[in-house]
Amino acid sequence: MQDITKEQWKEQVAANPDAVILDVRTLEEVEEGIIPGALHHDIHNPQGFMDAINAMDASKSYYVYCRSGGRSGQACQIMNQMGIENTYNLLGGFSNWDGDVAELS
Numbered sequence: 001m002q003d004i005t006k007e008q009w010k011e012q013v014a015a016n017p018d019a020v021i022l023d024v025r026t027l028e029e030v031e032e033g034i035i036p037g038a039l040h041h042d043i044h045n046p047q048g049f050m051d052a053i054n055a056m057d058a059s060k061s062y063y064v065y066c067r068s069g070g071r072s073g074q075a076c077q078i079m080n081q082m083g084i085e086n087t088y089n090l091l092g093g094f095s096n097w098d099g100d101v102a103e104l105s
Helices: 006-015 046-054 070-081
Strands: 002-004 020-023 062-065 087-090
Touching (some): 002 006, 006 062, 006 087, 046 070
Parallel strands (some): 002 087, 020 062, 062 087
């Protein structure tokens, strides 16, 4: 896991066509908006979250965020333990995000 700033995040995601953006917030939080293209898997839903991780391609890079960076850090650690090595935690989380925002579809 690597903690990265929003500037690093934007650069790395733009440069990596295989980047996967993962939002681990609750559904209520996601209703405030989501980073465009993000997958939503609530870390507070342990079974659903673990099922989602098990189905992920371990060769890809995962850019993970929550509201402030704490839960996404935990998510990255769990993913690392399950064999997904390339995880990046957004420092400050969605609260610190100043890029585009979409609605969850």
